[in-house]
Structure formats: structure tokens, C-alpha cells
Amino acid sequence: DTGVSQDPRHKITKRGQNVTFRCDPISEHNRLYWYRQTLGQGPEFLTYFQNEAQLEKSRLLSDRFSAERPKGSFSTLEIQRTEQGDSAMYLCASSSSHISYEQYFGPGTRLTVT
Amino acid sequence: QKEVEQDPGPLSVPEGAIVSLNCTYSNSAFQYFMWYRQYSRKGPELLMYTYSSGNKEDGRFTAQVDKSSKYISLFIRDSQPSDSATYLCAMSASGGSYKLIFGSGTRLLVRP
Numbered sequence: 001d002t003g004v005s006q007d008p009r010h011k012i013t014k015r016g017q018n019v020t021f022r023c024d025p026i027s028e029h030n031r032l033y034w035y036r037q038t039l040g041q042g043p044e045f046l047t048y049f050q051n052e053a054q055l056e057k058s059r060l061l062s063d064r065f066s067a068e069r070p071k072g073s074f075s076t077l078e079i080q081r082t083e084q085g086d087s088a089m090y091l092c093a094s095s096s097s098h099i100s101y102e103q104y105f106g107p108g109t110r111l112t113v114t
Numbered sequence: 115q116k117e118v119e120q121d122p123g124p125l126s127v128p129e130g131a132i133v134s135l136n137c138t139y140s141n142s143a144f145q146y147f148m149w150y151r152q153y154s155r156k157g158p159e160l161l162m163y164t165y166s167s168g169n170k171e172d173g174r175f176t177a178q179v180d181k182s183s184k185y186i187s188l189f190i191r192d193s194q195p196s197d198s199a200t201y202l203c204a205m206s207a208s209g210g211s212y213k214l215i216f217g218s219g220t221r222l223l224v225r226p
Contacts, residue, residue: 004157033213040122042202042216043158056211091157093214100212101146105157 004106006092012112013082020078021109025094032075033093033103034067036060043091043105049075050097082113117141120203120217128225133190137203137217140184144205147179148214149188152200161201162188193224 005024013019025032030051035043046065047057051072061067064082069075079086089110093103120137127133135149146165150158164170167181176189186205190197200221204214 006157031212033211035214040218042118042120042204042218043214044216045211045213048211048213056213095212101148101206101214102160102163103148103212103214104160105150107157108155110155 004092004094004104006090006106006109008109009107010110010112012114015082015084015113017082018078018080019082019111020076021090021092021111023075023077023092023106025074025092026104029094029096029104030072031095031097031100031103032069033095034075034077035091035093035105037089037091037108038087046077079111082111084113087111087113115140116218117215118203118205118217121220122218124221124223126223126225127193129193129195131193131224133193133197133222133224135188135190135201135203135220135222137186137205138184139186139205139215141205141207141215142181142184143207144215145208146206146212147177147186148204148206149175149177150202150204150216152202152219154200158202193222195224195226198222198224 033048034046037043049069089108148163178187200219203217
């Protein structure tokens, strides 16, 4: 097992475009989290899934953001009509439900909106 | 006021020094306390976690939690240049999502 993977690693897009990121968690982990990190700050929680169910969303997750985990394995995070304020590192983490606080992060997707 | 406060640094120490990194928090519901290391433009790497109060040691790293003071620490002994990174504390309440609440990170530079 190679850990949590994310794709793409970098994305540059123009304001107003839609973007989609993918996260593949550690295979035996049934919990998956999305966080956002801006320069000089720690990661901030966006949303989490247990299996395919999205159980919590942060108020940071505006209507332009949507996340899915259709088969309880990989997850996607889509941002519609991107804004310059969406520029950040988007991090995915996974954990088992038995040790939920022990979260392992992927390398992140760095989004730049021009 | 943020739930978790962490001095951003940078903290510059000579190789071999003992490093002390700290966080304070305001939410008494936090039960799990983590330290992550993050190299530039990489994802955070879990170093250690502690449940409730007490100490935990792993090699050159020691984590301490004082819930009465709402204060946690990470000590690094015999620091190495490869320890140069940003160190993030994170905390979680018990139950529910176990979402992590992070400090803003402390930049550490270990000089050869």
C-alpha cells in the first residue's frame, strides 16, 4: 500500500472554470476527509465520508463545492465557477473508523486560479 | 480567537539542540492531540498522537499534553537538519467526524 494519493498534483485554471480533484485513500480505510490549506495556515476541515455517506460538511464548503465518494473507495471534489479565493492546497486524508483521529494525508492538489 | 494557537516562528536552532514546540487551545472537548510534520509543498505527515493527558515518547520525539492548562508540547532531541520543516499541532474531539482542528504551524530551521 502506497498511502493516500491525489490527482492532479497541480492545477492552474482561469476564474469561472470548473475543476475536479481525485483522492484515493489507503485501501482499508473507510473514512475519508477533505481539508483546504492556504499559505501560512494549517489545514481546515471541509467535509468527510464514512464509506459512501457524506456525514459532515463545513460551512467553508459553499454551494460551488461538491464532493462524492460513490463506491466508498475514491472520492472527488469539484469546484464550480472557480474564484481567485479558491486558490489553495486541497488535502485528502483517510483513517479507519476504529482509529478515526489517526488521519493520513495525501500529497495534496495545489490549485491556482488566475 | 482561534481554537488552536501556535507560534508561527521561524524557530532557528543549531544541529543537536533540543527543540520545544507548543500549542494552546480553548476547546475543552478536545481529547486527541496530534503532531504533524510538513515539508514545503508536501502533505502533512503524522508524527505522533496522544490521547488525553500525559507523555508519549517515540525515538527522538516526545509529546506532552497538559489538559488542565490546555497546552501541548512536542520535544525533539538531537535535532537534525532533516528536521527542518513546519510542525503542525492538531486536535480532535471524541465522537462524530473526529475532524482535526489545526494550529497554523511553526517553521523550524535546524542549522548544520
